[in-house]
Amino acid sequence: MNNIHKLYKQLYKTYGSQGWWPIMGYGYHKNDYSFPRDKNEIFEVCLGSILTQNTTFTSVVKSLQNLQNIGCLSVDTIEAMNEDKLKRAIKPSGYFNQKARYILEFIKFYKSLDGGIPTREELLEVKGIGEETADSILLYGYNRLEFKVDAYTKRVFTHFALVDEKAKYSDIKYLVQDSLKECIKDETELLHTYQEFHALIVEHSKRYYSKKPYGRGCFIKL
DNA sequence: AGCCAGGCTACCG
């Protein structure tokens, strides 16, 4: 068992199943890996992945709630929306001018898929979708084996010297994927581990890696 | 009051 897997095990033992991705009207689904269940929920994950860029998820929930309240929480309804109305609805998540454009750009791409599964390369060509958002969509929307790295992940990994300060997104992503693949041979279990690991890192980091000095109070031992 | 949040693009050297 390598240090990455050790970290995962300790986090899971501490916090348990996180049940990401949360879906509107259902919330988290701990120990239930049947999500997303349909195309609407897949799209909701994509939407949430864009809205949550550099923002807390509670703000994203407000935006999604706003959309739901005006009956616009679906691909076609958002596509048909007046852009200013869309901006008003997603205002709580911040960067609403950019994000409104990103969402509309993504919808064009999403419809061109015609129900198909996007590749990572295709997603990265869409304006507003960088590596983390692409992996978020793939991991939680399409159940693909693409680990999602975020600022917290880098912070925690740096704390434990699993990577150095100048590690790039891909360095961390493939370190995690390679490390977990060594220990977990079953693909379904591996997928759920990717999904839970990222969520667990966020849960742990909100407590111990949000304000400086990062890692104060962190009880994990590798 | 100031810092941080489940980042990305554009533009710089």
Add this chain to the structure above:
DNA sequence: CGGTAGCATGGC
């Protein structure tokens, strides 16, 4: 290529 300003609201 790496580094950074700008984007914006909300919570603590």
